[in-house]
Amino acid sequence: MDRTLRDVAEVGPFFAVRTGPGDPRAHGYRPLAELYATDATDTATNTAADASYPVRERAADVAARLGTPELRVGASLAFQGLAARLWSVALGAAVLGGRVPDLAADRLWWNPALTAPQDLWLPHPAALPDSADLGGQLAGMVLAGHLVPLHRATRDACPVADGLLWGNAGSALAGSLRVLHTWCVAHGRTAQARTALALTEQLFREPLLSGTGTLDTGNVGFIRRSCCLYYRIPGGGLCGDCVLR
Numbered sequence: 001m002d003r004t005l006r007d008v009a010e011v012g013p014f015f016a017v018r019t020g021p022g023d024p025r026a027h028g029y030r031p032l033a034e035l036y037a038t039d040a041t042d043t044a045t046n047t048a049a050d051a052s053y054p055v056r057e058r059a060a061d062v063a064a065r066l067g068t069p070e071l072r073v074g075a076s077l078a079f080q081g082l083a084a085r086l087w088s089v090a091l092g093a094a095v096l097g098g099r100v101p102d103l104a105a106d107r108l109w110w111n112p113a114l115t116a117p118q119d120l121w122l123p124h125p126a127a128l129p130d131s132a133d134l135g136g137q138l139a140g141m142v143l144a145g146h147l148v149p150l151h152r153a154t155r156d157a158c159p160v161a162d163g164l165l166w167g168n169a170g171s172a173l174a175g176s177l178r179v180l181h182t183w184c185v186a187h188g189r190t191a192q193a194r195t196a197l198a199l200t201e202q203l204f205r206e207p208l209l210s211g212t213g214t215l216d217t218g219n220v221g222f223i224r225r226s227c228c229l230y231y232r233i234p235g236g237g238l239c240g241d242c243v244l245r
Contacts (some may be wrong), residue, residue: 001125004097005089009117011183014085014176015092016117017108024121029109030054036105036149055150056157058112066233072160073229079154079165080228082110083172085120086142091176095184095196099127100137105146135202143169143206163212167226170212171241173203174222181220213241 002019009016024030035054055075062081063074086103093101101122109121128137151165177200184193197217204215213224222241230236231244238244 001127008092013116014088018121019125024109029111033105036153055153071158075158075160076229080168083169087173087176090142094134102126135199164226167212167224170209
């Protein structure tokens with residue numbers, strides 16, 4: 001799987017993940033499972049801690065960087081950014097290597113102070129067992145394993161709409177497809193480009209994603225049914241797949 005992930009990284013920084021041994025926590029990384037935790041306890045005071053604190057902290061940081069006082073805008077875009085990273089790595093490996101990487105939330109480490117490709121670290125790369133249902137494995141690994149708990153933690157952290165976050169998940173998936181498909185076509189990998197489309201179509205049939213927008217497989221485009229709130233950033237404007245267009 002390490003070789004596959006190196007190949008996937010050629011697509012672009014969002015498709016790359018740091019691999020290799022080491023002590024991620026010593027370098028400021030934390031397992032993504034900690035970001036999603038909802039039963040945290042402050043051991044110093046033996047009282048219930050704000051379980052959504054890591055997500056809220058990240059949302060506030062993103063909002064500040066973008067120059068907006070709205071926490072929900074930061075939360076929305078933080079969710080979409082992480083979703084895009086996860087979809088890109090997983091879909092890229094499935095398409096280019098024929099295997100879904102094991103990106104379990106307690107194995108994949110994240111450093112919010114860094115940007116792609118250094119923000120994610122998978123110390124011991126491994127693949128899920130061979131399967132004829134790569135789409136099902138992708139849904140289980142990314143959608144159920146990461147985006148469902150991230151969705152819950154984000155909603156606990158601040159008042160952001162349920163449908164908006166799932167729209168972000170769909171938009172992130174479509175964006176990953178567009179970059180991967182373009183790269184495959186440019187490198188003469190037409191069969192893998194078709195595989196990327198087929199897997200993404202299957203993923204958009206998942207109940208949590210099926211109502212998020214319309215995937216145009218002919219033009220490899222997407223129009224979502226919600227808005228990520230990017231337009232509320234000073235000078236932000238509208239995204240290419242925005243429902244407000």
